[in-house]
Amino acid sequence: MSDFAKKVYPLLEKAEGKQIQIFPHARVDGDCVGTAVALAAALGKLDLDASVILECEIPPRLAFMQVPDSMLTVISEDNQEEIIKKQGVAFAVDCSEGSRMGGAQAIFDQAATKVVIDHHVSSNMESEYTYVQARSASCAELMYLFLRELESISGKTLLDRFIADCLMVGIQSDSGKFSYENTKASTFRIAADLMELGANVTDNAYHLFDETSEGKVLLHGQALSGMKLYADGRIAITKITRAMMEQTRAPEGAADGVVNVLRDIDSVLAAFVIRENEDGVLRVNCRTKVGFDAAAFAQTFGGGGHHRAAGFNSKDMSIDEFEKTIVERATAYLEQE
Numbered sequence: 001m002s003d004f005a006k007k008v009y010p011l012l013e014k015a016e017g018k019q020i021q022i023f024p025h026a027r028v029d030g031d032c033v034g035t036a037v038a039l040a041a042a043l044g045k046l047d048l049d050a051s052v053i054l055e056c057e058i059p060p061r062l063a064f065m066q067v068p069d070s071m072l073t074v075i076s077e078d079n080q081e082e083i084i085k086k087q088g089v090a091f092a093v094d095c096s097e098g099s100r101m102g103g104a105q106a107i108f109d110q111a112a113t114k115v116v117i118d119h120h121v122s123s124n125m126e127s128e129y130t131y132v133q134a135r136s137a138s139c140a141e142l143m144y145l146f147l148r149e150l151e152s153i154s155g156k157t158l159l160d161r162f163i164a165d166c167l168m169v170g171i172q173s174d175s176g177k178f179s180y181e182n183t184k185a186s187t188f189r190i191a192a193d194l195m196e197l198g199a200n201v202t203d204n205a206y207h208l209f210d211e212t213s214e215g216k217v218l219l220h221g222q223a224l225s226g227m228k229l230y231a232d233g234r235i236a237i238t239k240i241t242r243a244m245m246e247q248t249r250a251p252e253g254a255a256d257g258v259v260n261v262l263r264d265i266d267s268v269l270a271a272f273v274i275r276e277n278e279d280g281v282l283r284v285n286c287r288t289k290v291g292f293d294a295a296a297f298a299q300t301f302g303g304g305g306h307h308r309a310a311g312f313n314s315k316d317m318s319i320d321e322f323e324k325t326i327v328e329r330a331t332a333y334l335e336q337e
Contacts, residue, residue: 001142004131005149008115011089011129012048018088020050021073021111025095026102027283028054030173030208032094033062035117035139038166039091040071042147042158053083055102061253064207065169075103089113092127094139094170096120096304117142119174121295122304134306137182140170144190161198168199169208176260177205181308209257215250222248223258223273231331233267239319241276255285263287270294270330274319282314282322297333 012020022039024032036052043050051073058067073083090111092098096118098105108114114127119142121134136142144159144167151158171191175183178191195201219240227238240255248254255275262271270292273285284301287309288294294310303312314322 001131001145001149004129005146005153008129008146009150009153011113011115012043012046015048015088018049019083019086020048020089020091021083021087021107022050022052022091022093023095023101023104023108024052024054024093025100026055026104028056028058028062030062031138031140031170033058033065033067034166034168034170034173035093035143036091037065037067037071038140038143038147038163038170039093041160041163041166042150044071045156045158046150046154049086053104053107055104059253060251061207061211061256062169064203065166067166075107080107083107084110087111089115092116092118092125093143094118094120095125096123097125117146119306120304121306122299122310124304135182135184137180137184137187138171138174140167140174141187141190143167143170144194159197164194164197164199165204168194168201169204172201172204173208177209182306213251213254215248216254218248219244219250219254220258220261223255224261227262229265229268230327231334233265234269234334235272235327235330236262236265236268236270237272237274237323237327238262239274239276239323241319242278259285259287263289269334270297272326272330274323274326276319280315282317282319284312284314284322284326286310286312292330292334297330300329 020043022036024036040050040052054074057074090108101108116125116127116130118132119136119139123132147158222244223238223240229236259271259273270288275283286294293307295305295307298304298310298312301312305311
């Protein structure tokens with residue numbers, strides 16, 4: 001990370017008069033928001049104009065992070081040209097490929113200078129300035145290391161309580177409250193430093209994993225009752241349709257967590273949840289155990305992610321056809337192992 005930071009820092013120094021734009025993936029989660037906002041806040045302390053560029057507003061489930069509106073730019077038809085006009089260095093964070101940025105990709109692609117910080121094993125973002133560590137539990141951990149290096153290079157203190165809390169949200173989100181197998185000793189060392197800076201582990205964990213709503217509980221009930229098992233119980237799959245979302249009045253993001261329940265069934269090696277979006281795209285969350293590489297499987301559908309958590313999409317099939325295809329390919333995958 002030291003050599004990477006030394007290469008990137010001169011780019012920041014030359015960015016005076018331009019905006020440093022930070023691009024997380026679409027359908028944001030705690031890790032990409034925490035990482036992106038922490039970087040924007042730190043760059044502000046270096047007297048640099050930085051903004052997180054988003055396809056949509058941060059969802060209510062992450063409102064507890066209390067991110068100032070001044071750090072965010074939500075893309076609209078009216079502001080795209082202005083965003084591009086301001087553009088200096090563009091950072092892609094926690095984003096394995098440009099297509100995962102959704103509507104923000106077209107703006108990111110315009111940048112003359114791109115910097116990539118990511119932890120996805122399937123990352124294929126191309127840039128002269130790329131730092132990818134797939135062994136890291138979260139992108140927030142990599143951002144922590146990057147910001148510590150910037151402190152050393154600039155001679156300025158960058159990390160404060162707000163930044164520490166943002167990074168802690170990212171770590172807790174992608175490590176499953178420090179319970180996933182991607183959690184390393186280094187994860188705890190970084191988390192300890194962030195706690196000393198004031199990060200609130202308890203409140204973060206509640207909002208990320210425990211806080212719920214009536215609509216979410218009803219949606220989970222329907223999704224779990226519709227679960228199907230295949231391949232002698234090693235594959236679990238369920239569907240969440242728009243009709244289910246409307247019937248239960250579940251908020252966006254309410255489907256999160258269903259796939260983890262399926263994965264936790266003792267016989268299951270691979271769990272899938274197919275979600276039907278308003279735009280007609282079918283999005284799949286995949287969670288697996290040892291013996292099934294989620295990232296490798298997702299790549300067969302043009303997706304990607306981590307060894308135990310990945311995702312992919314489809315626009316060309318009905319939800320029932322997509323379910324059948326996933327089961328067939330997952331069963332064949334297991335037979336090859």
